[in-house]
Amino acid sequence: MLETLRLTRRLYNAGLEQRREAYRKQGKTLSAYDQQRELSALKAECPEYAEVYAHVLQDTLDRLDKAYKAFFRRVKRGEKAGFPRFKPAQRWNSFRFKQCWDNKKNDWTACGRPVDDGRRISLPKIGAVRCRFHRPLEGKPKTLQIVLDVDEWYAVYTCEVPVSPLPETGSAVGVDVGTRYFAITSDGEFVENPRHLGKSLRKLRVQQRTVSRRQKGSHRRQKAVRQLAKTYRRIRRSRQDFHHKTARKLVREHDLIAHEDLKVSNLVPSNLARSISDVGWRAFLDILRGKAESAGRVVVRVPPQYTSQRCHACGHTCRENRDNEVFRCVSCGHEDHADHNAAKNILARALPSGENGGSHAVA
Template sequence: MQYRLYPKDAQIQALKVQLGEACRLYNAALQERRGAYKHAGLSLTYYDQATQLKAIRAAGDLALANFSASQDVLRRVDKTFKAFFRRVKAGAAQPGYPRFKSRKRFDSYTFPSWGDGCRLTDAGRLYLQGVGHLKVKWHRPLEGQIKTVTVKRQAGQWFVGFSIEYEGEALPGTDAQVGIDVGLTDFATLSTGETIPNPRYYRKAQARLRIAQRRVARRTRGGANRRKAVVLLQKAHAHVQNQRADFHHKTSRTLVETYGVIAVEDLNVKGLASGMLAKSVNDAGWSAFINKLDYKAAEAGRQLVCVNPRGTSQTCLCGAEVHKTLAQRWHECPACGLSAARDHVSAQRILGLGLSLLDLT
């Protein structure tokens, strides 16, 4: 759950200091690990580094206000190294040694435990240690048990992200079942025949992104105007992302409230048929959507089942293969005579596959 922050000037300065210090700590920890490895062949652990934190802070050499947030920076370094060693072990040709981060690109830090240096005030503000009481735009109610708080800088704006533990408030049971087919023109088609159109902002946003992109391309490299154009482009991207996330939240919520069993295609399957490749247009959006659907379903005690997408659009409900090109939007089965919209048939087929999978388990 991400919300926009409206810091005052002094708070922006404080946020920048916190981020800058988190970045400095990150790079220092990285440096120490590199040195130990290069000169002594030693691999430092998170604990080796965390034990030094107290002394560093006592010496006044770290202005990152919250102790746990400092530990979190070290944990991030640790993760980066662990991932690096995994790549080395897996025999990656270019494992990519962990790199220093520039202040410009270091744009988030995390309070790892709620209540420790961060809390909500009665007035609905977010208190962050070292920064103060921040104004938040609560565009959606914050539900569930907050676990961590991450402060982010994105395109010159500030955001706060809450990771939430859902208490799993089960919804009343329902026998309703649905299969969902990812659409090319529509967002999705349901086995009920209902379609979920792409939201109206979608085309507008695409057009706006293209314009912003072109503006960047026309400005000279390294110039101040280009920098400004880049910020505008980043803002446009952030705006689209937020809108999309919002749409995904609302859509997945409605589905989970309505259906007890939800069957979808698993588009992460390798080697998709050519017809499926076209669907990857929606791919990035689709997996983000499935993630939201997944945790909401789990929270509500619903069943989400992922089926192999192979052949879902080429097989009739009677089992006969009915080949169609992408352009053919209508399904006509010579075997059983079924005549229906292609995506509607696919969605029903997905539901059928999903139910047979559930029967097996």
């Protein structure tokens, strides 16, 4: 598997160099299909690539093509766009089998089939690899990605599963996300912010200083880098676990969930950059939409303008209504927690009779 990683990374970098040179010398833009047609010649010239499954090589060039398309898409939108870069070993940690299921035969292909009573999985050109499934696979497996996470290997299956609607609850809720509290609902529930990164900053500083003191290229530096990566992995996993549990609770209890249509990338360059990155709003909202779609729920994104300044009781909107966490309307005197008042406004905008005539985007 390490050799497959090495060869696919070399192929990605070679494909990138070929595209750059073709455009610089001939003004020609190569496609993924153009490069994939040359794989047979590559295997004849470099026999080591014949030991890598064809779909894995094709997917590597597809990834390069997606990187190019994403770059030009950002340029077209006027966003900050970084040109595709050559991948060092530290930034290349996975390869993918594009097809695990044969629809005509309604059976597994050669990729990813569980063997030996589910204790191993079959990987073409690699062998039967020992695997521990944390839960049974559901639906039809579509793709299989093999991921190296620091010092652990993972088999990530993408499966096509039918929608499993949950029983209707008749409840709708608005959710306001923040950094003081992770989420505040229109029902008055305050979800504490676990601050996964903040609690580990001291340990991270010590480990990062240790890395900087080690000589580059030494085994001691590699060991220190692995320890630092494991700490970041623990933080990432804790955050993901919290996101999944919070999203699942909302989906289980409500038929409609409304939240602000936040542009998180515009909020990060501020004095709250670390706190916003730590809380992970964008990842949480993506997880929430995925779980809601699977459960037959509706997630509504509403415009975020003035939700924290508008009085839910009378509709008066001005900056003076809010003083940090206290909301006190200067028009009618209504008092509430500022984020709770904002969550009520978010829900009101999501309902058909809400503000702006119920205009919203449904995810």
